Amino acid sequence: xxxILVFVVLTAVIGAQFGLSELAHWENPIPLFGNHLSxxxxxxxxxxIFALLVMLSGAYAFKEDRxxxxxxWSARFSDRTRLIVDLLGDLFLLIPFFALLAWxxxxxxxxxYEFGEQSNAGGLVDxxxxxxxxxxxxxxxxxxxxxxxxxxLGVLLSHPSGKTTTGGSPx
Numbered sequence: 747x748x749x750i751l752v753f754v755v756l757t758a759v760i761g762a763q764f765g766l767s768e769l770a771h772w773e774n775p776i777p778l779f780g781n782h783l784s785x786x787x788x789x790x791x792x793x794x795i796f797a798l799l800v801m802l803s804g805a806y807a808f809k810e811d812r813x814x815x816x817x818x819w820s821a822r823f824s825d826r827t828r829l830i831v832d833l834l835g836d837l838f839l840l841i842p843f844f845a846l847l848a849w850x851x852x853x854x855x856x857x858x859y860e861f862g863e864q865s866n867a868g869g870l871v872d873x874x875x876x877x878x879x880x881x882x883x884x885x886x887x888x889x890x891x892x893x894x895x896x897x898x899l900g901v902l903l904s905h906p907s908g909k910t911t912t913g914g915s916p917x
């Protein structure tokens with residue numbers, strides 16, 4: 747997907763350099779593009795692809811523990827304390843946040859679909875397609891969060907002495 751994003755950005759830069767406004771036109775509408783491909787739609791396609799990358803890869807990065815963390819205090823914590831902090835953070839911050847985001851973004855996406863929302867500047871049509879990624883990515887993060895809560899609970903309950911075999915957050 748990154749290569750597609752790079753290609754779209756290069757197309758936008760080259761098209762702008764040559765002063766192109768419309769790159770292609772066709773008879774039958776294509777979902778998301780409508781019946782033409784303009785520089786405006788190329789510009790909007792960049793942020794659509796970026797939204798796909800961020801929302802769909804977040805759960806994977808979280809599951810693999812590759813997400814951004816600020817471990818200023820937790821670096822000094824024991825493994826057990828770190829697991830408890832992760833568990834509480836997931837239960838009281840991550841899961842409620844993504845549950846609310848999934849709930850409200852679903853209504854947001856449905857409204858875009860019902861009204862046939864599209865770009866005001868003559869760019870991409872069918873804006874609901876990219877807005878579908880918000881509830882989908884939120885549900886994926888919810889699943890990853892619930893999975894980590896269950897995994898951390900399992901580790902805490904199976905190692906009551908405080909020693910874990912993983913040396914930190916379980917993988």
